[in-house]
Amino acid sequence: MNFQNTLFAILLACTYSMLNAQTPDLSNESNLFESKNAQINGDDRIRKLEEKYIRINQSEQALDGYRIQLFSSSGPESWTRANNVQSEFLKIYPDIDVYVIHIKPSFRVRIGDYRTRLDAERFYIEIKENFPDAFIVRDRINFPVLNIEKEEEKD
Incomplete structure (x- = not known):
């Protein structure tokens, strides 16, 4: 009987300590x-x-996405050539955003703000005849214009 009482006391103490471990310590x-x-x-x-x-x-003010790179060059005339590519593109596609980016030592011309690669590829197929050296790159893009903002511009 003494053994059973001792065993019961030990089990009770262990159970109490386990239950106490489940309460958060906020001290x-x-x-x-x-x-x-x-x-x-x-x-x-x-x-x-x-x-x-x-x-x-x-x-x-940006998120991960894709752009299409039309031009990249370094050298003394690279800035002028980048601006020429930008002008040439804007004559054909005036509604698409064009970015002339300077990442030392080169100037790059990138277009668009595409959330998915599929969106970028759709437009890439359209422009590759006029810009055969273009390719798709991952970049930080601007947030897309929301429909609410488009409606406000119309009013």
Whole structure:
């Protein structure tokens, strides 16, 4: 009987310690903060990281996407040649955005803001006759114009 009582006491102590391990230890919490959707009990560093993430994303005015590169050259006349390619393209396609980019030591002419490679390939097929040296590149692109903004421009 004494053995059974001892065994029961040990099992009870182990069970209590396991149950106690499941409760959150809030004794060293430095902050408690809430948002619209959630309440976060945790270190103040969590809130600071969240604020930093929001600040970085608000300042970022581009996203990953694709553009079509028409021209790339370095040398004394590369800027002039890049502007000539830009003018030539705008004569044919005035509604497409053209970017003359200087990445040392070369000047590059890139066009469009395509979210997917498939979108870029569709336009690439259309222009490859006039610009046979063009190719698709990954780039940081501008955010697309929303339908709401398009409707406001019409009014």
